[in-house]
Amino acid sequence: MAGNGRYLDEKIMSKEQNKSFRTQQDETLGIEKKGSVDSYIVSRLFAYIKPFKTLVAASVAITIAGSFLGPLRPYLTKIAIDDHIARGDLRGLAFISILLAGAILLDGIKQYITTWLTQIIGQKAVFNLRMDIFTHLQKLPARFYDRNPIGRLITRTTSDVESLNEMLSSGIITILGDILQLFFIVVLMVWIDWQLTLIVLTVLPLMLYATILFKNRVRVAFQDVRTHLARLNTFFQEHITGMSIVQLFNREEREYENYAAINRDHRDANIRTVFYFSIYYPLIEVLSAAAAGLVIWYSGVRLLKADLTIGVVISFVQYIWLFFRPLQHLSDRFNVIQTAIAGSDRIFRLLDEKEGIENPAEVQPVSTFREKISFSNVWFAYDGDNWILKDISFDIRHGEKVAIVGATGSGKTSIINILSKLYPFSKGSITIDDIPIRKIEASSLRKLVGVVMQDVFLFSGTIRENLAFGNPDVSDEALREAARVVGADRFIEQLPGGYQYRVLENGTGLSSGQKQLIAFVRALLYNPEILVLDEATSSVDTETETLIDAATAKLMSERTSIIIAHRLSTVQKADRIIVLHKGMIRETGNHQELLAKRGLYYKLYLLQHPEQTTRKEV
Incomplete structure (x- = not known):
């Protein structure tokens, strides 16, 4: 079977060899710097999204139009408290309550429509990608299958494609919505009280630094996870196919040890990603709590001086959680994107493999054999x-x-x-x-x-x-x-x-x-x-x-x-x-x-x- 025994070579490959292998693959793709990989992959992915540009445009338009609905709710809460509850205006309070309920309802409808549209876009794009992969695999030369284990190819066409499906279905447009929501949150916060806004933003540089550091580390970790997953699939596929040989030669214990070694590598790579996330998420929580504490402290000082209203304080506490929630969503989406980028990198390397024996520019039809x-x-x-x-x-x-x-x-x-x-x-x-x-x-x-x-x-x-x-x-x-x-x-x-x-x-x-x-x-x-x-x-x-x-x-x-x-x-x-x-x-x-x-x-x-x-x- 093509590729038999390759898992043994791959199992002992060091991290330095893995890095050298990736560098060699980048050169094959014509990528001179690692930093250009993301833009290269995005440009390739765009070709699969382009046929559904109408659906994309509709989803983007609805996302943009509805991105202010979430940030609008704390602002309406401020108006309800300061302008109506504090003054005993029940009629005005009822009107604001209706507006608030309408904003919540419209936000729910917006989320339903965008989720449905993005899922349709993702499924259609991934369908075309799977068909391209299968068509390309049928055109690849026999030498390609000699040097590539079947398990690795199965990984490319299943888990790598599925990670890309998750990004297309729930990643990119959701990120756009989160960014726009952050924009409207900041605008409304400045509109309500610029001093409290500055206090909230003081933690932002530290958060950005943590996010950039997290991005660099987790990118490498996800690459390793995909590499070890391919080896795991290769080993498993080969041994399921050749199980009778394993049993006839009494190799069960030895192959168990080999599988355990590969499985440990895969487990350790996943644990490294869990380690990075276990640090990043609590850090975001601590920063958001610190921002809330600073706002409450400074608001208390100003309330004592009668320089601030209760409605502003309550709205800002709500805005703090709204502000950090999109940032947490972005980190979650970043997880999805990093997995998809790692998978896409491998998928497009596969699609860039040269096809079989090339036909010359002019081919002669041969329909029968005569001489x-x-x-x-x-x-x-x-x-x-x-x-x-x-x-x-x-x-x-x-x-x-x-x-x-x-x-x-x-x-x-x-x-x-x-x-x-x-x-x-x-x-x-x-x-x-x-x-x-x-x-x-x-x-x-x-x-x-x-x-x-x-x-x-x-x-x-x-x-x-x-x-x-x-x-x-x-x-x-x-x-x-x-x-x-x-x-x-x-x-x-x-x-x-x-x-x-x-x-x-x-x-x-x-x-x-x-x-x-x-x-x-x-x-x-x-x-x-x-x-x-x-x-x-x-x-x-x-x-x-x-x-x-x-x-x-x-x-x-x-x-x-x-x-x-x-x-x-x-x-x-x-x-x-x-x-x-x-x-x-x-x-x-x-x-x-x-x-x-x-x-x-x-x-x-x-x-x-x-x-x-x-x-x-x-």
Whole structure:
């Protein structure tokens, strides 16, 4: 599985290595300074919000229009006390009470509408983002999946996206409302009494300093949380998939220790964020209480001098809590934003990954295969200069059945990987009907080439859905006929529900032979002009192999076929056999010709058929 074992490397990565890794990723994105990351991410997020600008405008307008309703309530309380209660004006008090109730009602309506609108915006934007991620993942090259653990990718598409959803749904516009509310609070406080306002604002510099310090620390902490969460998911996903191997090799205790180490790292990263919040929130409470105490003390002095009214004092006490509540909300939203920024950073790095083999500016359509496939001096390596294929040259003509054999690691499957454009080759040329495959669009090329792999992958769904994976519009009659030709209809019809039988994850519950038969039916329905069998019968028993042999003959009939095989019994009827050894072509010919040469193929044949040694000696 792509990325197996990477969690062990990641587990021992030091903090300095993590920092170096992030710096390298920033350079990949073209970000020269860490400070520019936020603006870069905001600009990317704006592209997902822009299609819903009408909803955004409505939400912003309602937020702006209603942001004064909260600050208006203490001011109405002051008027009620000083202008009506103190004077015994019951009629005026009733009017102010109605205004106060109306302000509360309108504020509630405003909150309902803005919450509904922001949630709609967030859900729609995140829906599009998820679709972009999935579309992009389908275009990424095989090398990307070789170096990225599945658990890490799952983290990107689930928890990272969900954190972004929370920010878009309840973060940005709420922050705008809190800022506007603070503005109106300060304006009304100054309007009522500028001296008391200055006392309240004396604690603001200390609060801003604490917030900035908190922001810098918690940003790094959330980055670490996301990193450790990805490692946790990677480890868990790999071990759930490979649990039978863990149990067979008695690795339960050792893997428990490995998981505990990764889990501790994740726990400690979360505790660091809790530590910062546990300091920040009480500090805000202390500062707000200090401001309230100063206001009450100074108000008492002025009340004794008859320089202040009771209504002003009560309204200012209310304003103090209103003033610090948006600041606390902003810190809460900052928590959401920091989590979302950390997740967005990773999401956009994923979206910035280069896609598969790039098509040239001008591509030539290829709808059919007429003449030949040509490999000319092809060199290929999965990593650096560790060459898997070395100066490979051969032709496969239309209608020809060509087998490629060799020991494990000789490069057989690599030939199919580069022919299918899963990996780019380094040197040489590959052409189909004299058209370089680099000029052929990948999807067009793959319509010509159908591959039956050794390790068959089945998706969760029905048998029918898996059979028709490459041709979803196929009729039931054609599907059943293909299953009959291959011989898969026998076991399918015995399953509960037949063709509607629900396949579990990766075909759990089906034998290797049954999954291989499904793969043959799938290839037959795909109806490719070039058929590739990559060790397609290596995992089946003798009885199933006999059943498949007849189906294979029909499947290859009037098709250009490439048979990758380790067992030589499956290639003896091929028109031509290419023998690979350490990435180079050592011999070419049909079965009898290669045996007559008594070279590498002959040695491989004797290893698999030792009974022939006696005949040779006789």
